Amino acid sequence: MAANAGIITIAQGEALFANGTIPANLATAIATFPLAEQDAAEIAILGEPTYCRTDPFVAALGAVPQSLP
Secondary structure (H helix, E strand, O other), X not given: OOOOOXXXXXXXXXXXXXXXOOOHHHHHHHHOOOHHHHHHHHHHHHHOOOOOOOOHHHHXXXXXXXXXX
């Protein structure tokens, strides 16, 4: 889970699933994706409660520089 991995906080995870608020660091990472992939990335974040590390979406997020907010 992203919160357990330190990618987002527990509060951010709760807000994500309670009202669809994508954490700023994930929104910033998604903004670096090609425009055609941004909607799919947002839908994937909003629609999945857990992610497998081998998921291509997780790999794409992992490729975004950690210096982004």
